[in-house]
Amino acid sequence: MSLLQESEASRYKRMAAERAVELIQSGTVVGLGSGSTSALVVHRLAALLGEGKLKDVVGVPTSLETESLARSLGVPLTTLEEHPFLALTIDGADEVDPALNLIKGGGGALLREKIVAQASQREIIVVDESKLSPQLGTRWPVPVEVLPFGWNSQALYLEGLGARVVRREAHDGAPYRTDQGNFILDCAFGPIARPAELAAKLEARAGVVEHGLFIGITSELIIAGPKGVEHRRPSG
Numbered sequence: 001m002s003l004l005q006e007s008e009a010s011r012y013k014r015m016a017a018e019r020a021v022e023l024i025q026s027g028t029v030v031g032l033g034s035g036s037t038s039a040l041v042v043h044r045l046a047a048l049l050g051e052g053k054l055k056d057v058v059g060v061p062t063s064l065e066t067e068s069l070a071r072s073l074g075v076p077l078t079t080l081e082e083h084p085f086l087a088l089t090i091d092g093a094d095e096v097d098p099a100l101n102l103i104k105g106g107g108g109a110l111l112r113e114k115i116v117a118q119a120s121q122r123e124i125i126v127v128d129e130s131k132l133s134p135q136l137g138t139r140w141p142v143p144v145e146v147l148p149f150g151w152n153s154q155a156l157y158l159e160g161l162g163a164r165v166v167r168r169e170a171h172d173g174a175p176y177r178t179d180q181g182n183f184i185l186d187c188a189f190g191p192i193a194r195p196a197e198l199a200a201k202l203e204a205r206a207g208v209v210e211h212g213l214f215i216g217i218t219s220e221l222i223i224a225g226p227k228g229v230e231h232r233r234p235s236g
């Protein structure tokens with residue numbers, strides 16, 4: 001990808017993030033997603049709070065990284081313990097299929113993201129158009145969060161389901177650890193014909209804590225690209 005293309009992708013992410021923040025109302029509790037697009041959401045929210053255009057908005061962060069960013073920008077935070085029901089969450093995605101099913105977890109935050117999403121009345125997903133895909137698995141592996149205990153046995157199970165499995169590494173070459181201290185196995189299945197069936201197989205396995213398939217969770221998708229910003233809802 002050239003520098004020009006990179007800056008375009010960033011611009012589209014910003015456009016999608018800014019449109020999504022327009023959906024936030026004063027006096028509400030909102031879920032704050034993780035990743036680079038969600039970071040733009042947090043920046044925009046902080047700016048609107050600072051200008052007084054939004055008031056009394058409190059966020060529930062989906063990762064330690066988002067928590068730290070929000071704190072640094074002065075966005076007030078709370079927890080799901082205090083606010084178990086959220087009006088809306090704004091989060092990014094790695095891959096989006098035509099039914100608005102997702103692969104998430106490129107940044108390792110899938111578990112907290114899914115917990116916050118299921119507590120939210122509306123799950124708003126913000127992406128640049130490069131995330132759109134004809135079939136999940138075409139562009140991105142499925143991140144599977146596993147307990148370190150017996151992790152290799154889960155890797156073999158996942159290979160048995162047809163995946164090429166790579167245990168994610170941190171920058172120093174040590175195993176990557178999620179915010180919960182677990183490992184991530186990145187599972188390249190190739191295009192996934194029936195993602196709900198695969199999700200059920202992953203959920204049936206002890207030692208698998210969570211997976212990055214978000215099936216039927218998206219309420220609204222905000223996509224930005226060269227033609228501007230588009231707002232989609234799942235059909236049917």
Ligand SMILES: O=C[C@H](O)[C@H](O)[C@H](O)COP(=O)(O)O
Nearest residue numbers: 035036037105106107108109
């Ligand atoms: O674990 C990370 C999250 O699922 C992110 O929302 C996802 O990876 C998209 O991140 P980005 O907006 O940086 O592409």
